[in-house]
Every structure is written in C-alpha cells, then in structure tokens.
Amino acid sequence: MSPIKTAAKLLNNPRSKLYWGVPAVLLALLAVVFVAKWLTGLGPVADFMRTYPGHTELPPTTPTGMPAWLSWQHFLNAFFLLLIIRSGWQVRTMARPSGHWTRNNKGLIRTKNPPKKISLELWFHLTLDALWVLNGVIFVVLLAVTGRWARIVPTSWDVFPNALSALLQYASFNWPTEDGWVNYNSLQVLAYFVTVFIAAPLALISGLRMSPAWPANATKLNRLYPIEIARAVHLPVMIYFVIFVVVHVFLVLATGALRNLNHMYAGTDDDGWAGLIVFAVSLLIMVAAWFASRPLLLRPIASIMGKISR
Incomplete structure (x- = not known):
C-alpha cells in the first residue's frame, strides 16, 4: 500500500480523528484565549467593556434568590x-430493537386506527x-407567575453588547463578576433564553414530526413540513444541548462551585456544603438511572401502558 493511501486510511479511522481532533481543539481554544487577551488590551475595546460591563439591569420588581421549586x-x-440524549442516540444507532411496544387503545387515548408498534427504545x-x-411547561408557567421570567428573557437591546463584553471576559480568563443570586450576566441570559425558548421548542416540534403520533395521511401538512426538515433539525439541537450542558457544568464548577451549587440545589447564597451534597446525590441518581435504563427494567414499566412483543 502506498504512503498516501496509508495516510488516508489513518485519517479516515475514527480513532485517528479523535487522536488528532483533541489537540486541534486545544490549540484552537488556546488561540481564542490569546486573541481575547490581545483584544481586551486595546484601548477602544477596554472603553467598550467599561461602557458595557457584561450585565443589564433587571426590572425593579424582579425577585432575587432561588426558590425551592x-x-x-x-x-x-x-x-x-x-x-433523552442517551435514549435518542440509542434509537438513532441501534441495529436491532430489544423489543417492541404497542399502545393500549383504550382509556383516555383512543384512536380509530390501530396503534402503531414501535421499538422499546423509541x-x-x-x-x-x-x-x-411537561416539566418545561411547569417551569415556564412558574417563571411567568413569580415574575422571574426577566432573569432569562432580555428586557433591553443592550443585552447584546453586554453579552459580547461577557464573552470577551470569559475568553480572556478575566471572567465577569458572578452574582447569579441576583442577576445573570448578559451572555448567560441569552444562552438560557435560547435554550428554553428556542432550542427546546425546536426539539419538540422536530421530534413530534418524526414520532408515530404524527398523522401520516395529512398530505398538505406533510408537504409543508417534510420529515427531512425535522431530521435535519433534531440532531443539531441534541448536539447543542450536549454542548450547553458541558459548558454550563464547567462554568458552574469553575466560577465558585460551592456558592453556585448552593444557589441551584440548596436555595442559599453562601459557601456552605449543602448544595454540593445535594448535587452529588442527584448525580448518583442520574448515574443509577443511566445504567438502569435497560430492557430488563423497561419492559415491566412499558407493559403497564401497552403490549410488549419481540
């Protein structure tokens, strides 16, 4: 085999891509830091960051703190x-379903046509x-009712220059002052807004189009919203959520872990250990659920709602 063919084969190997991809990403991140350091040292950029420190003022009626809900x-x-990410990836990559499930066509949900048989993973x-x-709907309703919606919904146009300022501060490792108990910085506001009000609805709409609940005989509707569009949207949205979670967890731990975890899990604004303990317990629950989500345990639960078959 020629050297060129050998090199091409190595580059097409997934392990080789990972081998070269990791240092490439690290070099790119290092370059971003150097560029951000250089930019923030320029006079006009420094003036811009003084004018826009990285956060916008909230409406005076916005509550502070983190309630238990x-x-x-x-x-x-x-x-x-x-x-959802785990099961969605299983559905996308499985070679053979571990079983099938058919909905009981009685009770609250009854249809004229017989229910479709789907894989247990789906x-x-x-x-x-x-x-x-359902959890997201409750969250949005509570945000609206309690007046906390302004914490993750932009209320003025200067959120954009402030978000750029916060991004430069993060990238240069001169991170913006964190006071999530009172107000998020503008970059956080935009990230949370996109996640809750754009990415989540896109995941819902695209997933619904791909699900067996979608009316297959609705010709006009299917022409207006082809399944190919839903498939093209659904995977990138999942990737967005993965990136968001990774960055979110990293910043929570890197910008004052104890205080941030107390905000999120203990409802207090201090540096105690309660939030960390609750966070650790929640991680154990999620890890246990990850490993427990197997056909052996899923079949009895699924059988309550329908018929299980091979």
Missing part, C-alpha cells in the same frame, strides 16, 4: 435531558420527551 425543576430537567425516548415537556 427552581431547584426541583433544575434537577428534573437535567435528569430527563440526560436520559417508547422510552418518547415517554421521557413527554415528561421533559
């Missing part, structure tokens, strides 16, 4: 999202989707 919402959202994914959406 927000801690539960945060845990449930992370729990469902983790299993049933698990769709069930998690429904629970995640």
